[in-house]
Amino acid sequence: MFVEVVLPIPLADTYTYSIPPEMEKSVAPGIMVLVEFGKNKHYSGIIAYIHPIDPESRFEIKPIIAIESNQPVLRRPQIRFWEWLSHYYLCKLGEVYKAVLPSGFRTESSTNYKQKKETFVRFTEKYNDNNRLCEAFDLVKRAIKQEKLLLSYIECSKISGFEKKKEIKELSKKELLSKSGSNDTILNSLVEKGIFETYEKEISRLETYTHEIQPLNKLNPLQQEAYTGIVQSFREKDVCLLHGVTSAGKTEIYTHLIAETLKLNRQTLILLPEIALTAQITGRLKRFFGNKLGVYHSKVSDNERVEIWNNLLNDESYRIILGVRSSIFLPFRDLGLIIVDEEHEPSYKQQDPAPRYHARNAAIVLATMHSAKVVLGSATPSIESYFNAQTGKYGYVELNKRFEDTELPLITPVNVKELRRKKRMKSLFSPLLIEKMQEALENGEQILLFQNRRGFAPMISCKICDWTPKCRFCDVSLTYHKRYNQLTCHYCGSTYPIPSECPECGNKELKPQGFGTEKVEEEILQLFPETKVDRMDADTTKNKKSFEEIITRFEQGKTQILIGTQMISKGLDFEKVSLVGILNADSLMSFPDFRAYERAYQLMSQVSGRAGRRKKQGEVVLQTSHPEHPIIQTVLDHNYTGMYQTQIEERQLFHYPPFYRLININLKHKNEDLLKKMASEYANLLRNALGDRVMGPDKPPVSRIQSFHIQKILLKIEISASLNILHKILEDVRSRMLANSQYKYAIIQYDVDPV
Ligand SMILES: [Zn+2]
Numbered sequence: 173m174f175v176e177v178v179l180p181i182p183l184a185d186t187y188t189y190s191i192p193p194e195m196e197k198s199v200a201p202g203i204m205v206l207v208e209f210g211k212n213k214h215y216s217g218i219i220a221y222i223h224p225i226d227p228e229s230r231f232e233i234k235p236i237i238a239i240e241s242n243q244p245v246l247r248r249p250q251i252r253f254w255e256w257l258s259h260y261y262l263c264k265l266g267e268v269y270k271a272v273l274p275s276g277f278r279t280e281s282s283t284n285y286k287q288k289k290e291t292f293v294r295f296t297e298k299y300n301d302n303n304r305l306c307e308a309f310d311l312v313k314r315a316i317k318q319e320k321l322l323l324s325y326i327e328c329s330k331i332s333g334f335e336k337k338k339e340i341k342e343l344s345k346k347e348l349l350s351k352s353g354s355n356d357t358i359l360n361s362l363v364e365k366g367i368f369e370t371y372e373k374e375i376s377r378l379e380t381y382t383h384e385i386q387p388l389n390k391l392n393p394l395q396q397e398a399y400t401g402i403v404q405s406f407r408e409k410d411v412c413l414l415h416g417v418t419s420a421g422k423t424e425i426y427t428h429l430i431a432e433t434l435k436l437n438r439q440t441l442i443l444l445p446e447i448a449l450t451a452q453i454t455g456r457l458k459r460f461f462g463n464k465l466g467v468y469h470s471k472v473s474d475n476e477r478v479e480i481w482n483n484l485l486n487d488e489s490y491r492i493i494l495g496v497r498s499s500i501f502l503p504f505r506d507l508g509l510i511i512v513d514e515e516h517e518p519s520y521k522q523q524d525p526a527p528r529y530h531a532r533n534a535a536i537v538l539a540t541m542h543s544a545k546v547v548l549g550s551a552t553p554s555i556e557s558y559f560n561a562q563t564g565k566y567g568y569v570e571l572n573k574r575f576e577d578t579e580l581p582l583i584t585p586v587n588v589k590e591l592r593r594k595k596r597m598k599s600l601f602s603p604l605l606i607e608k609m610q611e612a613l614e615n616g617e618q619i620l621l622f623q624n625r626r627g628f629a630p631m632i633s634c635k636i637c638d639w640t641p642k643c644r645f646c647d648v649s650l651t652y653h654k655r656y657n658q659l660t661c662h663y664c665g666s667t668y669p670i671p672s673e674c675p676e677c678g679n680k681e682l683k684p685q686g687f688g689t690e691k692v693e694e695e696i697l698q699l700f701p702e703t704k705v706d707r708m709d710a711d712t713t714k715n716k717k718s719f720e721e722i723i724t725r726f727e728q729g730k731t732q733i734l735i736g737t738q739m740i741s742k743g744l745d746f747e748k749v750s751l752v753g754i755l756n757a758d759s760l761m762s763f764p765d766f767r768a769y770e771r772a773y774q775l776m777s778q779v780s781g782r783a784g785r786r787k788k789q790g791e792v793v794l795q796t797s798h799p800e801h802p803i804i805q806t807v808l809d810h811n812y813t814g815m816y817q818t819q820i821e822e823r824q825l826f827h828y829p830p831f832y833r834l835i836n837i838n839l840k841h842k843n844e845d846l847l848k849k850m851a852s853e854y855a856n857l858l859r860n861a862l863g864d865r866v867m868g869p870d871k872p873p874v875s876r877i878q879s880f881h882i883q884k885i886l887l888k889i890e891i892s893a894s895l896n897i898l899h900k901i902l903e904d905v906r907s908r909m910l911a912n913s914q915y916k917y918a919i920i921q922y923d924v925d926p927v
């Protein structure tokens with residue numbers, strides 16, 4: 173017998189090994205094994221399957237070195253899911269393995285999972301007998317402190333003999349010492365006298381919920397109708413799009429669906445696009461589901477991730493997992509329901525490294541493997557999902573009234589071009605926005621200000637010759653961060669000092685161009701020096717705590733104004749926000765991408781939706797140089813279908829999703845000339861097979877990252893086309909290109925369904 177093992181190497185999908193006789197009984201799919209690869213390189217791999225045929229290999233087949241897990245670390249459908257991912261997203265199983273399994277499981281990593289241990293205290297065998305307690309007290313008769321500690325122990329552990337065995341509590345040393353007001357020395361005396369002994373015990377890092385579980389909130393009639401609609405649509409369809417305006421109470425509907433799934437003893441996965449959102453929703457769900465809920469995302473430590481993984485493999489006390497996109501990889505036994513909240517969010521797409529999967533789309537495939545149902549929730553659905561609902565592939569349920577009948581916010585456009593000409597702008601703010609801010613602050617209400625750029629200014633430039641500093645490794649202008657007094661590349665993270673003069677013309681006046689959140693914060697503090705202001709962007713939220721702290725401060729009213737990038741647009745609920753300012757709508761519409769208008773609409777509607785709660789209509793001031801632009805008009809009218817109609821027509825006309833499948837082939841090389849030559853040969857070979865479905869090669873907007881030049885070839889493939897045939901063509905061309913020795917240092921990456 174031989175095994176096929178998945179290794180974290182992107183060469184082949186699996187590698188063949190033989191089974192030493194003494195391990196025959198232990199091998200099974202999902203078991204981790206240690207193997208040798210190449211010369212003296214050792215890897216932890218996962219057995220994908222076992223087969224009896226001697227493979228026709230030219231290579232010597234090595235034996236497995238050791239079995240690393242005494243039970244499978246994967247459940248049955250997982251390997252199948254991995255295979256789908258690697259097939260659809262054009263990568264190797266090893267890349268999936270690397271992305272999926274917490275590194276704590278793997279031997280080659282230095283951060284192997286360590287069990288967390290704590291010291292506990294108990295009676296020695298001799299004194300673990302109620303009849304001998306008197307003897308113990310005799311021993312400490314003259315030592316008051318020791319006697320006190322002994323009494324505390326008996327009290328806290330409930331060991332006195334009246335309680336049932338079940339109720340006796342294990343006491344950690346830490347707890348005992350703190351409850352008895354004692355210390356190490358006193359405890360040690362009791363250990364020396366042979367009364368107590370200490371022992372180590374593995375404990376969990378995961379938080380436990382200790383409050384009382386509450387019953388679910390009753391649904392209001394509209395929510396009830398939507399709930400029934402979803403349940404009915406599930407009789408015929410596996411996926412249902414819940415199109416609910418912001419603050420219509422989608423989460424309430426989710427909780428009822430989860431409760432039903434629990435009754436069937438099946439699991440639920442709730443996907444969120446952003447870690448920032450998990451804290452708020454975790455709090456809400458814990459109230460109803462307590463310790464049945466587990467939370468999984470990249471800011472959970474690797475050790476905690478292993479514990480969650482093991483929990484799902486073993487005792488399964490988690491019935492509901494809430495997490496970001498990587499949670500789709502957890503070892504679920506029997507998923508009954510997957511909820512993808514804010515399904516339109518582009519952060520569901522993994523960019524780098526491979527597998528470049530879309531968690532929403534992958535979740536739908538995963539659901540099929542479990543015979544589970546999927547709810548996609550959004551106030552501004554993606555064009556693709558809305559299309560699938562319109563054409564009957566998905567069920568569709570609308571929830572178009574806000575909770576307690578609050579009206580949708582009133583959005584007022586302000587023409588900043590005009591105001592600038594009349595010199596009426598006060599730096600970044602229009603008179604209307606300033607007036608509304610003053611009003612809101614006087615009423616004790618809160619304000620959100622949205623600017624989709626972080627840093628102080630997107631760039632600085634020379635006042636005379638327009639020179640702008642660029643990253644040495646990437647083809648992008650550097651962002652100016654005033655607080656650190658430096659320039660940063662947002663692509664590779666390199667930082668640079670501010671040049672004292674222009675290297676082109678020697679001029680000493682370099683001035684900031686445009687503005688980011690840091691600049692907004694500075695200006696706001698000048699306008700409203702008495703007001704507490706916070707900022708939420710990638711710079712201020714580098715760790716999990718800071719996210720939660722900013723949100724909590726705002727929720728508790730400790731800050732009045734929150735300035736942020738798209739992070740503040742994603743489904744956060746704040747009760748006292750009455751005003752939202754969109755500072756620069758134009759920057760949202762100018763991305764060179766076919767999704768630019770869809771994204772601009774979604775961002776503006778979502779951030780506007782944060783305004784107004786509890787029977788008070790919110791207000792939005794939208795600053796733009798193009799108030800007449802059709803996308804701005806659809807935002808003002810809350811006209812999602814209007815936006816959808818114009819976009820779906822363009823998509824069809826210009827061969828974009830959902831009518832065509834896009835695949836980007838990114839070619840990278842440090843030598844620009846060689847790369848250009850390769851890209852054009854590559855595109856020609858593809859054209860021979862695929863004709864005018866091949867676009868490019870082109871230089872992408874950012875054409876150099878971390879010293880690698882980039883060329884892009886775009887494929888537009890009919891949705892009905894066979895993926896197997898396509899993949900054969902792609903792999904054929906790829907191997908022909910890589911066989912050419914002059915291109916051997918080139919990097920070739922596929923991005924299927926890019927966003
Ligand atoms: Zn200059």
Ligand SMILES: [Zn+2]
Pocket residue numbers: 643644645646661662663664665666878
């Ligand atoms: Zn850079």
